[in-house]
Amino acid sequence: MENAIYTLHDFMLRTESLTYILIVAALCGFIFFWRFLSERDDGREHLGADREEHPH
Amino acid sequence: MPERKIVIQKPALTPFNVVAGIIVVVGLIITVIRFTQGLGATTNLSDYNPWGIWIGFDLLVGVALAAGGYVTSAACYIFGLKRFHSAVRPAILTGFLGYALVVLALHYDVGRPWRLPYPFIVQSGTTSLLFEVAACVALYLSVLFIEFTPAALEWLGLKRARSIVVKLTLVLTIFGVVLSTLHQSSLGALFLIAPSKMHPLWYSPYLALYFFVSSIVAGLSMVIFEGSLAHKHFHDKMDAEHLREADGVALSFAKAASWVLAGYFIIKVIGIAQTNAWGYLGTGYGLWFLVEMLGFVLLPCYFYAIGAREKNLKIIRRTAAWTVLGIVVNRFNVGLIAFNYHLPSSERYFPHWMEIGISVFVVTIGILAYKFIVTHMPILYAHPDYDAH
Numbered sequence: 001m002e003n004a005i006y007t008l009h010d011f012m013l014r015t016e017s018l019t020y021i022l023i024v025a026a027l028c029g030f031i032f033f034w035r036f037l038s039e040r041d042d043g044r045e046h047l048g049a050d051r052e053e054h055p056h
Numbered sequence: 057m058p059e060r061k062i063v064i065q066k067p068a069l070t071p072f073n074v075v076a077g078i079i080v081v082v083g084l085i086i087t088v089i090r091f092t093q094g095l096g097a098t099t100n101l102s103d104y105n106p107w108g109i110w111i112g113f114d115l116l117v118g119v120a121l122a123a124g125g126y127v128t129s130a131a132c133y134i135f136g137l138k139r140f141h142s143a144v145r146p147a148i149l150t151g152f153l154g155y156a157l158v159v160l161a162l163h164y165d166v167g168r169p170w171r172l173p174y175p176f177i178v179q180s181g182t183t184s185l186l187f188e189v190a191a192c193v194a195l196y197l198s199v200l201f202i203e204f205t206p207a208a209l210e211w212l213g214l215k216r217a218r219s220i221v222v223k224l225t226l227v228l229t230i231f232g233v234v235l236s237t238l239h240q241s242s243l244g245a246l247f248l249i250a251p252s253k254m255h256p257l258w259y260s261p262y263l264a265l266y267f268f269v270s271s272i273v274a275g276l277s278m279v280i281f282e283g284s285l286a287h288k289h290f291h292d293k294m295d296a297e298h299l300r301e302a303d304g305v306a307l308s309f310a311k312a313a314s315w316v317l318a319g320y321f322i323i324k325v326i327g328i329a330q331t332n333a334w335g336y337l338g339t340g341y342g343l344w345f346l347v348e349m350l351g352f353v354l355l356p357c358y359f360y361a362i363g364a365r366e367k368n369l370k371i372i373r374r375t376a377a378w379t380v381l382g383i384v385v386n387r388f389n390v391g392l393i394a395f396n397y398h399l400p401s402s403e404r405y406f407p408h409w410m411e412i413g414i415s416v417f418v419v420t421i422g423i424l425a426y427k428f429i430v431t432h433m434p435i436l437y438a439h440p441d442y443d444a445h
Contacts, residue, residue, distance in 0.1 A: 011332065018329045026322040033318055033361075037311055040365050 076420050083417025086410045090164055098410040104396060105405035107165075112391030113415050114161030116243060117384050118154050119193070120267075123275030124282070125151025125200055126229075126236040133229040142298040143305045145207055145435045146286060147279050149426065152200040157422045159197060164414055185242050185249075192239030199232045210442055211433040218442065241268040247390060257336050257345040258394035260327035269320045274383040276313040277356075280306050280376035290430050295437035307364055310372040313379065314360035321353050341397065348389060352382025 005011050090098045101108050128147035132140045163169040176194075181187040202221060209218035244267025251259055260266065283302055287294070294302075328334060336342045356379040363372035392405065430436060 005332075015330050015332050019326055022322070022326055022329055026326075030318065034315070037314060037361050037364060040367075 076424060079416055079420045080424075082413055083420070086413050086417070087164075089410065090414070095167060098408060098414075100405060100408045100411070102403075102405070104399060104403055107391060107395075108405055109392070109407045109411050109415055110161050110165035112388055113384070114165070114418055115158050116387035116391050118158040118161065119240065119243060120271045120274040120383050120387060121278045121380065122151040122154025122158070123236060123240065123271040124279040125154075125203070125275070126232045127272055127275035128279055129203070129229045130233050133226055134233065137308075139301055140305055140308070142301045143279055143283065146282060146430075147275075148200060148203045149207070149429060149435055150278060150282055152197075152204045153422050153425055153429075155193065155197045155200055157418050158193065160421070161414070161418050185246050189239050189242045189246070192235045192242065196232060196235040196239065199228050199235065203228050203232065207429075207433045207435055210439040215442075236271070237268060240271040241265065243267050244390070247395070250395070253396055253398070254390075255336070255341050255394035255397040256331060256333040257328065257341060258390055260331060262323060262327045262330075263390075265323060266320070266327070269316060269323065270383060270386060273313050273316050273320060273379060276309045276316070277376040277379035277383070280309050280313075280372060281380050284373040284376065286430070286436060290436055293430060293436045297438060298436055303369060306369055306372050306376075307367060310360045310375070311364035313376075314357050314364060317353055317357035317360065317379075321349065321357060324349060324353070341394070344389070344393070348382070348385055352379070352385055356382060 005014060086098060095101055099108055099110075124147040128140060128143050131137045132144050162172065166172065172190075175181050175187050175190045202224065205221050206218050209215075209221065241264035244263040244265070247254055247259070247263055248261070283306060287302065328337075337346065356375045359371055359375040359378075362368070363370075363375060396404065
């Protein structure tokens with residue numbers, strides 16, 4: 001059976017490979033999610049915007 | 057003609073007061089039974105299940121939902137987002153009361169509560185995660201108390217003492233973030249000691265990370281949720297700054313919560329990939345796990361994002377309440393449902409009614425204390441005699 005895990009090496013290869021694929025997919029997905037979250041902002045939510053507003 | 061002041065006397069016997077009064081009386085009676093007859097008379101705890109809802113709800117949920125204090129003060133004082141300033145005091149108050157009630161509930165849960173200071177004075181116990189949790193909770197409760205005192209000192213008119221405490225704000229905030237990072241994660245790490253007792257879908261080497269990240273979501277959601285309740289019930293106590301900033305706080309926190317929930321979802325999926333627990337998703341526990349992940353993580357993530365994009369406060373406030381419930385579900389799952397999953401149903405834990413009674417009593421004490429403090433002290437408004445800090 002091709003999907004069977006017999007050794008620790010099989011297990012690590014399977015789980016680590018999938019983890020790396022998931023991480024890359026998630027990082028790409030986060031770019032689109034951030035754009036989805038922020039595309040309607042009026043540009044006043046960046047760090048430091050408050051300092052310009054409140055000089056003290 | 058002299059001005060006449062009309063004082064409207066509110067009736068003492070409101071439905072809230074009656075219900076709260078009954079809960080407090082019943083809670084006090086159970087307290088007497090607990091401390092005179094012991095844990096056996098008031099709980100269903102056993103050697104298999106030494107941690108019940110006083111840990112699963114009062115401690116794990118209480119600490120997570122009290123995270124609003126460090127999240128908000130870090131955003132305001134460390135990241136310099138001063139537009140959240142009006143949200144800091146209510147968040148610190150909620151955090152302080154949350155931790156105080158956690159410690160109160162611990163007195164009921166531990167067999168010999170007078171030994172709670174033992175980790176610090178009798179033996180160090182530094183190899184135990186519980187020691188770290190005990191040290192951090194004790195220190196952070198002290199930090200939250202000091203952070204809360206400016207409001208109390210303003211109320212008492214102690215200007216000199218208040219000016220000293222205010223100077224410590226940044227140091228206390230940094231200290232609070234460090235301590236919260238430590239013990240929020242350690243509460244999850246406590247379960248790492250029992251990998252064979254936790255269901256594989258909830259057990260992960262990343263449990264500490266899950267608890268810490270979810271505490272940020274809990275803190276953000278709790279600030280929004282508590283803010284919406286305060287607007288409903290204490291609107292007259294809020295000053296112009298609070299009312300002006302409240303919508304912005306909710307929108308920004310919703311955006312942050314959506315972002316953190318997305319990250320939390322990913323690390324949970326990665327956790328399953330790491331332990332290769334996919335096969336369990338088709339079981340009954342797997343379905344419940346999917347309910348938690350899809351219903352209480354992905355769904356609020358989406359609705360927070362929609363609420364922040366559309367600037368729809370109604371969606372955000374409802375999502376905040378749903379997310380708070382989701383945190384309760386998660387902590388119950390880790391502490392009670394997924395724990396000891398292998399035991400036969402006759403050995404599984406279900407709380408005694410008196411345990412539930414004490415948990416309701418503790419929450420009621422918190423609500424009453426919050427109501428008293430918000431009514432008397434400058435929490436939702438800035439005291440006119442003092443500058444903002």
